Amino acid sequence: MQTIGYIGIGIMGKPMVKNLLKAGYSVNVYARRQASIEDLCEDSCAVYDTPKALAQASDVIISCVADTADVEQVLTGAEGVIHAIKPESIVIDMSTISPEATRAMALQFSQAGAHMLDAPVSGGEVGAIDGSLSIMVGGAETDFQRVLPILECLGKNIVHVGDHGAGQVAKACNQILVAQTMNAVAEAFLLAQRSNVDAAKVREALLGGFAYSKILEVHGQRMLEGNYQPGFKAHLHAKDLRIATQSAEVTQCSLPGADLVTQYMNTLVEQGDGELDSAAIAKLIGSG
Amino acid sequence: MQTIGYIGIGIMGKPMVKNLLKAGYSVNVYARRQASIEDLCEDSCAVYDTPKALAQASDVIISCVADTADVEQVLTGAEGVIHAIKPESIVIDMSTISPEATRAMALQFSQAGAHMLDAPVSGGEVGAIDGSLSIMVGGAETDFQRVLPILECLGKNIVHVGDHGAGQVAKACNQILVAQTMNAVAEAFLLAQRSNVDAAKVREALLGGFAYSKILEVHGQRMLEGNYQPGFKAHLHAKDLRIATQSAEVTQCSLPGADLVTQYMNTLVEQGDGELDSAAIAKLIGSG
Numbered sequence: 101m102q103t104i105g106y107i108g109i110g111i112m113g114k115p116m117v118k119n120l121l122k123a124g125y126s127v128n129v130y131a132r133r134q135a136s137i138e139d140l141c142e143d144s145c146a147v148y149d150t151p152k153a154l155a156q157a158s159d160v161i162i163s164c165v166a167d168t169a170d171v172e173q174v175l176t177g178a179e180g181v182i183h184a185i186k187p188e189s190i191v192i193d194m195s196t197i198s199p200e201a202t203r204a205m206a207l208q209f210s211q212a213g214a215h216m217l218d219a220p221v222s223g224g225e226v227g228a229i230d231g232s233l234s235i236m237v238g239g240a241e242t243d244f245q246r247v248l249p250i251l252e253c254l255g256k257n258i259v260h261v262g263d264h265g266a267g268q269v270a271k272a273c274n275q276i277l278v279a280q281t282m283n284a285v286a287e288a289f290l291l292a293q294r295s296n297v298d299a300a301k302v303r304e305a306l307l308g309g310f311a312y313s314k315i316l317e318v319h320g321q322r323m324l325e326g327n328y329q330p331g332f333k334a335h336l337h338a339k340d341l342r343i344a345t346q347s348a349e350v351t352q353c354s355l356p357g358a359d360l361v362t363q364y365m366n367t368l369v370e371q372g373d374g375e376l377d378s379a380a381i382a383k384l385i386g387s388g
Numbered sequence: 389m390q391t392i393g394y395i396g397i398g399i400m401g402k403p404m405v406k407n408l409l410k411a412g413y414s415v416n417v418y419a420r421r422q423a424s425i426e427d428l429c430e431d432s433c434a435v436y437d438t439p440k441a442l443a444q445a446s447d448v449i450i451s452c453v454a455d456t457a458d459v460e461q462v463l464t465g466a467e468g469v470i471h472a473i474k475p476e477s478i479v480i481d482m483s484t485i486s487p488e489a490t491r492a493m494a495l496q497f498s499q500a501g502a503h504m505l506d507a508p509v510s511g512g513e514v515g516a517i518d519g520s521l522s523i524m525v526g527g528a529e530t531d532f533q534r535v536l537p538i539l540e541c542l543g544k545n546i547v548h549v550g551d552h553g554a555g556q557v558a559k560a561c562n563q564i565l566v567a568q569t570m571n572a573v574a575e576a577f578l579l580a581q582r583s584n585v586d587a588a589k590v591r592e593a594l595l596g597g598f599a600y601s602k603i604l605e606v607h608g609q610r611m612l613e614g615n616y617q618p619g620f621k622a623h624l625h626a627k628d629l630r631i632a633t634q635s636a637e638v639t640q641c642s643l644p645g646a647d648l649v650t651q652y653m654n655t656l657v658e659q660g661d662g663e664l665d666s667a668a669i670a671k672l673i674g675s676g
Contacts, residue, residue, distance in 0.1 A: 199583060236593045257595070259593035261585060261589045262584075266589070269579065269583040270589070273594065274594050274598075276572065276575060276576055277601075277604070280569070280645070284569060284645055285565065287564060287568070287645050291560060291564070291632065291639070294640065295553070295554075295635060297557045301558070302557070305522065305549055305558045306558065309522035310512075312602045316601075344579065347583060353674065355578065357568070357572055358572075
């Protein structure tokens with residue numbers, strides 16, 4: 101069985117590593133913060149000092165870190181994976197980052213005789229724990245098939261969307277759709293409240309029809325309760341929306357709805373609410 | 389069993405009458421256009437010349453017409469229901485109209501010794517045929533309970549949202565939520581297409597996660613196929629959005645997302661696409 105090198109032991113990474121261990125894989129880990137990996141050491145993960153050292157000891161590398169700069173640092177930076185990756189090895193980047201930067205790194209790995217897939221996820225901490233994440237994959241079909249058994253330990257709805265960057269594009273689409281739906285739910289609740297109508301009853305009525313969305317069900321309930329424990333943090337959603345709007349700029353498409361919610365999410369973060377669940381957008385709209 | 393008087397034999401009204409007949413109710417009908425009721429006559433519906441005459445011969449009145457002015461005409465106009473309604477009778481208005489106008493008419497019926505409920509629906513022609521409509525009801529609880537057996541012949545998810553107008557407020561919330569979700573789906577597909585990524589694959593990947601909505605599933609597919617056979621016509625959706633934005637003005641709430649899609653829907657109608665399904669908003673966004 102392949103040895104997997106995992107980079108980025110955070111809220112998502114830790115349960116993902118546990119699922120890989122449960123499936124029988126040997127897992128090497130690297131994390132910038134030593135504290136975050138202590139209990140994984142008890143799970144017999146080998147710990148490495150640099151991504152490069154990790155790569156030397158692993159067959160498949162998974163990275164799941166915060167943003168584009170972090171991915172570039174651990175994959176192609178001075179002590180990065182690329183400097184020691186084994187021939188024909190596959191790097192699976194499960195972070196949510198820029199599609200353009202993803203394509204550039206995929207080219208670098210290809211030139212180094214290895215392969216890269218972008219495989220960002222949706223489903224949050226709960227999905228990472230349950231192994232029920234949605235995984236959106238970009239890259240070569242043969243590479244996708246080679247690592248599919250690994251991805252199946254981590255997620256349920258696993259789709260090979262297209263070539264390098266396509267997974268990140270799908271994730272950007274996911275994030276603008278989720279944010280706009282949250283905004284729409286928050287606006288609907290505001291209209292109900294200002295009309296002296298119980299927003300909880302409106303939610304109940306709307307769940308049964310065409311207005312049904314996972315967001316109305318899950319995040320709508322959070323808004324009604326004013327419970328913004330993450331879930332998915334507003335400052336990360338703001339970061340993802342910036343990726344989407346930057347891609348829109350690069351590809352010259354106009355997305356006024358996405359622009360609006362990007363501004364809202366940035367405002368939420370500026371107001372000091374970046375650590376709350378991004379459903380806290382309802383606080384800005386006035387209904388949460 | 390009560391005799392029901394039905395006003396407004398259109399795309400929605402005809403299958404709804406058939407479901408009432410199937411359940412064993414006697415149904416009287418009134419329609420402005422004689423042609424629309426011809427096959428219902430064969431189903432042994434009694435036909436009346438005016439809403440007033442219909443009211444005289446019926447225990448419960450249901451109206452399902454196009455807009456606020458139409459409802460006012462048939463219910464409280466010169467030849468309207470109110471001039472002959474039996475004491476303690478109930479009028480159920482299933483049209484989608486202004487919450488404010490609804491409250492005014494409910495007061496008039498109360499002064500005339502009768503009762504009114506607003507009970508707009510979601511679910512379209514298919515829901516009307518299947519008897520699976522969502523029904524959002526405003527008015528007194530006792531009146532709601534009295535007509536619930538009738539509503540149960542027409543719909544599945546039947547919620548008593550609140551007092552007079554609350555059903556219409558819920559419907560307005562429904563329509564701004566549906567329209568904004570359509571816009572968000574159309575924007576996501578545009579970003580995918582401009583990034584040279586297959587939007588159908590993106591939809592497939594997103595259906596399994598938090599971005600899931602009935603709109604992504606049903607209307608997203610319509611956008612991918614460019615199939616805008618209604619469904620629910622854009623000019624009616626534009627009308628419903630105007631009701632919502634007018635209510636927002638009356639109740640002084642700011643709904644920028646709803647405003648944006650209202651403008652889109654109006655533009656779609658002005659361009660001559662008012663008879664298409666409202667998912668044709670994707671044509672405006674550039675992805676459909």
